[in-house]
Amino acid sequence: MGVGYICCTSSSSSSSTLLTYKPKQLFNLANPTTTSITSQSHFKTSTNFYSISCTSSSFLPLKCGAGIDIRETQDENTSNPMMGIHNINPDLLQQMVYDALVWCSLHGLVVGDKSVQNSGIVPGVGMKHAPFALLPTSFPQTQWQQACDLMCIFNELIDRVSLDGNFLQDTLSRTKRVDVFTSRLLDIHSMMLEIKKKEEIRLGLHRSDYMLDDQTKDLLQIELNTISSSFPGLGCLVSELHSNLLNHYGDHVGLQSGRVPGNTALTGYADALGQAWKEYNDPRAVVMVVVQTEERNMYDQHWLSTVLKERHAVTTIRKTLAEVDSEGELLPDGTLLVGGQKVAVIYFRAGYAPSDYPSESEWEARLLMECSSAVKCPSISYHLAGTKKIQQELAKPNVLERFLENKDEIAKLRKCFAGLWSLDDPHAVRDALERPELYVLKPQREGGEC
Template identity: 35%
Template sequence: MANSIWESYPPKATDDQLEYLAQKVKDWTIFNGLTVRPNPSFIKDETNPNHVLATNAPVTLYPSPFPRKCFEQAQCLQKVYNELYAAIACAEEWLSEIMKELIEVDDFLANLWKIHLQVKKEGYVQDLTLGMFRSDYMLHFSDDNAAPSLKQVEFNTISSSFGGLAVRVAQMHTELASFPQPGQSLAYPTHDLFGTTSAPTLPPPNHAVQTLASALSTAYTAYGPSKSSPTLPTCILFLVQDTERNLFDQMALSSHLHQTNPEIPTFRLPVSKILSHTSIPSTTDNPSRPLIYTNPANPTLRFEVSLVYFRALYAPTEYNTPTSWAARHHLERSAAIKCPSVLLHLSGSKKVQQVLTDTTSPILERFLPHASKDDLERLRSSFAPQYSMSDGPDSEGVKIALDPAKAESHVLKPQREGGGNNIYRGNIPTFLRGISERDYKQYILMELIQPPKAARNVALRSDGQVVAGDVISELGIFGSCLWRSGSGNKGREGMEVLENEEGGYLMRTKARDSDEGGVAAGFSSLDSLILYDE
């Protein structure tokens, strides 16, 4: 029963209907900015030397079914998660313990940690941090007849993207399902999940753009007046990759912010221009280290940056120029509020996620002293079991990993950010026996999430191909949190949460190319939801 909801979905369309649907989606996406710049593998630079072309973002043609209870649970969890990660980012001492191990296996995290230590030594001049988060989940069926549960895949503390486009996908699916009227759609065949003309079921409204833009505006205001002398107008910088194909997702936020708060200027700053377009006055002139931004289009206009919103510099591969690390350090030591700070960025590492799942330690209670028992229980139930591989041959993780029967329901993941392939199931014991035991600590063992087996959907790829097949989906919930870290880095103590919001979702659906057991492979499309009650 639990899995059976997917067996008749999406409803079977005629060729004419599918053609109509695909054409509608091709036109709707372009008209509504649900777009990306085309991948060079689709459109070569020499065809498009001035980089003007755009195409639809990859989208599913139908919203995907999702149990209402699990969706609401994910929404409920968000503010708890927001506060948890805010508290972690404040717990410098606790993080430093975790970093001891990570520094050995991961240069990237080691470099980030070094920046923190450098700025700590100089003294931080900004005690506010903004988190714009996305907590990603998958549905898990422990067996075919079990009720679905929600398992967290990842908690994103930097560059949580696709909020802008996800809102548009939900709008698009809603329009498709309700034209000419709800329950009587040209694009979609009737299906129980869509309800009836009098009681239609449509994708839940998606408020991701409002939530995220409001977080930007709150942080901008919290920065307060200019610290420069003479004072300068303040602004928000969107830190972006030099070659960004997903810019329209980002523009959804800046454009919404411009409409609701026209007094807040936002600028796009490509990573390669950080050091040339921004500067910090010498500390003898101004010890508060304001970050000054000047755009060469009009050098007479100078701004003080109240917030740097990172949509770049999240992955190791982005630090590929001699000045990348200097640029990150430059931003970190400035007075601008960072979304995220280096400590918050580090808090999103896989090792932290694994440590949190350790049920033997009162770690959640420590970081969330005010959370209810129910909240903590819900939080724990959303963890997929994970195990450290650093605790020696007698530890639970190593024992499971080396046992062929137990390994069958697990995946071994490299700890390093952006590093290496996952090892699945029966391959784990063999793999571990082939490496030295002291290298085990480079990995984390995770129980495999079992998504619905019968899930199917149809996607329109960015090159216009319509592909149907078995799929795996991930639900992301957006949230934001603005906090003031206390002195002494004691975690919760002294930390002040100024704003904590939940709002908006992202559904991402990928082709289930191979049985990678919960780690989706291949092509990913933006999707929305049709909620159902079990």
């Protein structure tokens, strides 16, 4: 399956204070937009599109003219209108790379450099440009619009699935026996079911990842992330970078700047967090970003906090799970205090992987937060609803119908489901071993493994 790859992001929220669930109206969001940032792994099965991935190490020094990672078409008859990379004058290509690197540096399209101490702890030290594709990848407009349209339906689906506690528990019961991590999440979920915990304000910041089937050109969903969906900040910047480069070099590479889709993921995320904060209705409360101890992608997160502050005057604090455990306190009315500050919204940029829970402290922190009245992004239910096993279950016949009524919407979702097979299925395993080029092996959990 030779495929392209796009990611759609959106924010959703429902609240008991709202009569109708209208995320687009509520948050004044444009259609979900593509985060164009790419890493090489995203393109590992690409056969149809050009992509130049730049990393610090791979093209130094600039003048050597080598080391730029160029991926070219394997299909000479491709209908892709983009110029072949070999048709670009090498001097021009080098100039474009240089300009792109300057642009990244001046506009905050940066990450921490793991070779520099503290680059994942203290901002402003050990920075380097984020890895990026030099040019945007062509993508058919119809499938693009399809992906945008799907986002609201998926948001609705996730919300409804999250409210069906038994479905989550039943579907994940076998996973629970073999996966300690999912088991711990399910334990917390069970406790919430037992105490009949209600989430009055629910916020999801989701990213749905797709690939385009090489043969049929069908848009196929790879996964839907419901926790710690990253790159709203850097993704928007990559769109700006591409627009800027094509403004200057578009004629030389046969691409138009105006055809780069607008990307509103960052303001969309910020507006959604701002709306959840507003619904919580305490002007002194803060948004808490739950972070990893070291985070070299911190600038993506800082962009979000910055825009949240600018657009909604909301303050964010950053805490690790261990800090939440040591500084957190639950008041009798459910109010969460961390370091003495009242928390309105908990935004997880950690907590999705077993390594985020090195001791019981972190699990206690997760439970403490789940018990609170703060808006969780995501709640334990939203988190579980995003697992591959649930995705697999939803793809089975008649399961979507359990959660959605609109037949047209159900058909739209089903159309983008790629086949998912459990390793319990001996036929699928045998076929995958025989024709491995047709399959992708995916782990159950999150964490940039795609």
